[in-house]
Amino acid sequence: GAVVSQHPSWVICKSGTSVKIECRSLDFQATTMFWYRQFPKQSLMLMATSNEGSKATYEQGVEKDKFLINHASLTLSTLTVTSAHPEDSSFYICSARALNYEQYFGPGTRLTVT
């Protein structure tokens, strides 16, 4: 149980375009999901907290207009990187908080902006 999926696992997009990443909790409901970013050989940094039915909370220094988060249902949160630039290339990982308060991680999405 407690499986989280992400789609796509790897995406390449051109500079200036937008790309959407999905995070799904497959066998449990998650009122809260978290989005992290991991640069190569670095740690995970929390970007934002996504709450079902309400606006996301962004960490300091994260541009909310660039990283749009929508948590429209109890099993799905999406992260849209708008007007992507090469410096947005990174590994994006989501986690979903279950009713037992534990957080379960998705497998991550590798974004490459050319």
Added chain:
Amino acid sequence: AQTVTQSQPEMSVQEAETVTLSCTYDTSESDYYLFWYKQPPSRQMILVIRQEAYKQQNATENRFSVNFQKAAKSFSLKISDSQLGDAAMYFCAYRRADNSGGGADGLTFGKGTHLIIQP
């Protein structure tokens, strides 16, 4: 704000030996959770072990155990009988307790320790 520090960028151990990974943290909270996560080359985050700050007893999961020193804000991971499959990045992480108010919290991670297992 809370911080998590892992001072060992890389550690190497012989297969079947024991290795200890260090982690210190800083927080003003009295109730919180500490975690060790493993990230293999696949980059999937795998929970290794979890410790509640209010519990004095150190958590243990098979070959993995922690030494939790709350007063010193230290949380080290000991891996016994190291196996080749233990090779990975290991991240120490912190989260406020669920009853701390202000909604759910994400995890604060240390910079990680790259563990190498020598056959």
